[in-house]
Amino acid sequence: MSVTAAKGFQAAGIAAGIKDSGNPDLALVVNNGPRQAAAGVFTxxxxxxxxxxxxxxxLKGGTVSAVVLNSGGANACTGPKGFQDTHATAEQVAEVLGLNAGEVAVASTGLIGVLLPMDKLLPGIGTAAAQLSEHGGEKAAIAIKTTDTVHKTAVYEGDGWTVGGMAKGAGMLAPGLATMLVVLTTDADLDADVLDRALRNATEVTFDRVDSDGCMSTNDTVLLLASGASRVAPEYPEFAQAVRTVCDDLGQQLIRDAEGASKDIKVEVVxxxxxxDAVEVGRSIARNNLLKCAIHGEDPNWGRVLSAIGTTSAAFEPDQLNVAINGVWVCKNGSVGEDRDQVDMRYREVRITADLAAGTESAVIWTNDLTADYVHENSAYSS
Amino acid sequence: MSVTAAKGFQAAGIAAGIKDSGNPDLALVVNNGPRQAAAGVFTxxxxxxxxxxxxxxxLKGGTVSAVVLNSGGANACTGPKGFQDTHATAEQVAEVLGLNAGEVAVASTGLIGVLLPMDKLLPGIGTAAAQLSEHGGEKAAIAIKTTDTVHKTAVYEGDGWTVGGMAKGAGMLAPGLATMLVVLTTDADLDADVLDRALRNATEVTFDRVDSDGCMSTNDTVLLLASGASRVAPEYPEFAQAVRTVCDDLGQQLIRDAEGASKDIKVEVVxxxxxxDAVEVGRSIARNNLLKCAIHGEDPNWGRVLSAIGTTSAAFEPDQLNVAINGVWVCKNGSVGEDRDQVDMRYREVRITADLAAGTESAVIWTNDLTADYVHENSAYSS
Structure with a gap:
């Protein structure tokens, strides 16, 4: 499963000692080909x-032979030394596996502003390389966790080809071009341009529309690697749909595991x-702290939805806005609608529908509620 | 004190029964002249x-003879009936006081999406009118409280003239043209154009830069009324400074009483x-939930400051950014700076300085930390 579901890939996940806890913190994903095409989107x-x-x-070269990922440190805001460390990491992977460092992608996650313990990371690469396996996908997915409570993997089976992937992310979870660390692999026989197109189309409507806490990471990375090992070149529409399906699946897993969340909120703007306009309004609703608190309290406080819509530049007339919460139109024509006591908010998923009555376009943004647990997780220690 | 510090004004605050709690919920401020000049800024x-x-x-007429304010209901998103209720409120004030309804300003605060209990509000106006007094400023300030724990008033004494004011606001506290309900009065002998200019200049750098939770109210109103009763027409610079001083004082009181907050955070962008650019960066920092949680935990997590700066369109180079927390430059040139253990965060006020190294302009935005108490206050009941 995970990044080793597709043929041509090996992976490993080990504890290199980067994390003080001794938990797994280093993952390696290797593309054994015959092809090493790749695409990526970044924060x-x-x-x-x-x-x-x-x-x-x-990624500008369109070729990636291996990806090395670490948790336990983001290597962000670390100056020239931080960049040297990333370079040295890629060089070490290249040396151990007999590759070109220019074809080794690197991804890091963890606390910003701290240098990585290279004395632990570099030796760990050899250890991970020794454990590379066609069944290593789960271990790799586990090794990239930070505050994630579960590891996230997804697979799509095509006709003779496969797309699989892993993701990590639980906080600082918001747009960018992409969200958090994600590695997708496929054995489809496609070149980098096709991968790039499919990946951008997919992330735009999946990871880009996951907005747990409005905080955009410095490290967001989504990679798609193709080995060509299936010898099958699927048609673009089906392949694009497969990539989108896997991204959507992983994005949902990120939301369900968001730090401290007790509700998954689907904001539909129609x-x-x-x-x-739909995305702008959806994001404004998804980022409204007062509304996120109300949802936590199972309070269908639609006034906070209208207040959020009112701060956007989208086309709408205030007296034509309609809002439903879990299917009950609590706001009609910008004013009081159906009885809010009819709204059942006991379940984890909450659906907010905002009808702008201004056209025919729509978008969905996923977010979470704001809870005391979120505050605790993000105030009790540095992360 | 408060709105009755300046000569020519009377005020009252009573419990009309709009709030179920029986707490004061209706305030009246009357300008007895000789002049009734006024200016206002709104959400x-x-x-x-x-x-x-x-x-x-x-306010378009530049004349306001009286202001009636209620807590216990925002009268927002209430459709045509809500507007009729506001109109009827102004008419009732006009009738009781012998004024023109077109010169009666109305302000409301409380839950969005609920009609006001007019059967209680309208009779309350007569009761309030009967209690109008030149010493009624405190009672008026108390009657406009919602989740405020204290009432807020401020006074500036000029040479023979005075500016005084009252404010309410503790949540949904963010920009707009103005923030929350504020009534300022002066006995300076100035016309509406001068009041308007002084008020806009003041709110731009005071209330507009208070951003407790990024949530912009539907009801924000700041009014400045002049009675001319002092017969003194101060020079514009001094008067503008007086208005700014009172607005700044009230803005600080709003921040110090923000819902659930344990820290007041001064974000200085230099x-x-x-x-x-300075305002955009300051606001981005002030709205970063992860940073607000870190400050709550007394964690000088400067990586979250850089992550927030990085989402803006301001001019800067990532490797030239400097950040100080309470005077300790924990980030220098976009990387690790002075020892973060030197940062003392035990006190309520926390100062974050972001140096963009891109010019000479600056701005200050005030915000609060994000706490479990904020979540509780905004999830436990509708507000």
């Missing part, structure tokens, strides 16, 4: 971690004048 | 409460290319 945060700066360069 | 939220829509019209 749009202008403060980018060293591994993002490195991997962006690597009848917008444009998709951009 | 920039596009979903505006009925009293905001009404008062915006009233060496920005423009003031707009």
């Amino acid at each position: 749009s945060n202008r403060v980018k971690a060293a591994p993002v700066l490195w991997s962006e360069q690597v 009848n917008a004048a444009s998709e951009a | 920039s939220n596009r979903v505006k409460a009925a009293p905001v829509l009404w008062s915006e019209q009233v 060496n920005a290319a423009s003031e707009a």
Whole structure:
């Protein structure tokens, strides 16, 4: 499963000692080909971690032979030394596996502003390489966890080909071009341009629309590697759908494991004048702390939805807005609608529908409620 | 004190029964002249409460004889009936006091999406009018409280003239053109144009830069009324400074009483290319939930500051950013700076300084930490 579901890939996950806890913290994913095509999308945060700066360069070549990922440290805001460390990490992987360092992508996650313990990371690469296996996908997925409570994997089976992937992420979970660390693999026989197109189309409507806490990471990385080992070249539409399905699945897993959350909130914006309007409104609703608290309290406080919509530049008339919570239209024409006591909010999933009555476009943004547990997790220690 | 510190004003605050708790919920402020000049700024939220829509019209005339304010209900998202209720409220004040309803401003605060109990509000106006007094400022300030734990008043004494004011606000506290309900009064002998200019200049750098939770109200209203009773017409610079001083004082009181907060955070952005850049960066830092949690935990987590700066469009180079927390430069040149253990965060006020190294402009945004108490206050009941 995970990144080793597709043929042509090996992976490993080990404890290199980067984390004080002794938990797994180093993952390696290797593409044995015959092809090493790859595409990647990275955070749009202008403060980018060293591994993002490195991997962006690597991906420009469209070829990735291996990906090394560590948890226990983001290697972000670490200056020239941090970049040297990323470079040394790629070189070490290249040396151990007999590859070109320029084809080794690097991803890191953990606390910002701390240098990685290279005396532990570099030897760990050899250990991980020795454990590479076609069944190593789960261990790799486990090794990239930080505050994640579960590891996240997903697989799509095509006709003779497969797309699989792993993801980590539980906080600092918001847009960018992508969200958190994700590695997707496929044995489909496709070139880098096709991978890039499929990946961008998929992330735009999946990871980009997961907005747990409005905080954009410095390290977000999503990679898609193709080995061609299936010798099958699927048609673009089906392949794109497969990538989107796996991204959607992993995105949902991120939301369900978001730090401290007790509710998964699906914000649907419908009848917008444009998709951009729908996304802007959805994100404004998803980021409204007061609303997120109300949902936590199982309070269908639609006034906070309207208040959030009102801060956007989307096309709408205040007296034509309609809002449903779990299917009950509690706000009609910008005013009091159906009885809010009809709204059943006992379950983990809550659906907020905002009808802008301004067009035919729509978008879905996923978010979480705001809880005392979120505050605790993010105030009790540095992460 | 409060709105009756300046000569020419009377005020009252009573319990009309709008709040189930029986606490004071109706305030009246009357300008006895000789002049009734006024200026106002209102929320920039596009979903505006009925009293905001009404008062915006009233203020266009530059004359306000009385202001009626209620807590216990925002009268926002209440459709045509809500607007009729606001109109009827102004008419009732006009009738009781012998004024023109077109010169009566109305302000409401409380839960969005609920009609006001007019059967209690309208009779309450007569009761309040009967209690109007030149010493009624404190009672008026108390009657406009919602989740506020204390009432907020401020006074500036000029040479023979005075500016005084009251404010309420503890949540849904963020920009707009203004923040929350504020009434300022002065006995300076100035016309509406001068009041308008002084008020806009003041709110831009005071209430507009208070951003407790990023949530913009539908009801934000700031009014400045001048009676001319001092017969003194101060020079504009001194008067503008007085208005700014009172607004700044009230803004600080709002921050110190923000829902659930345990820290007041002063975000100073310095060496920005423009003031707009400084404000954008300051607001991005002030709205970062992860950082707000870290400050709550007394954790000088500067990585979250850089991560917030990175999401803005301001001019800066990531490797030239510097960040100080309580005066300790924990981040230098985008990387690890002075020892974070030197940062003393035991006190309520925390100062974050972000140096963009891109120019000479600066701005200050005030915010609060994010706490379990905030979550509790905003999830335990509708507000």
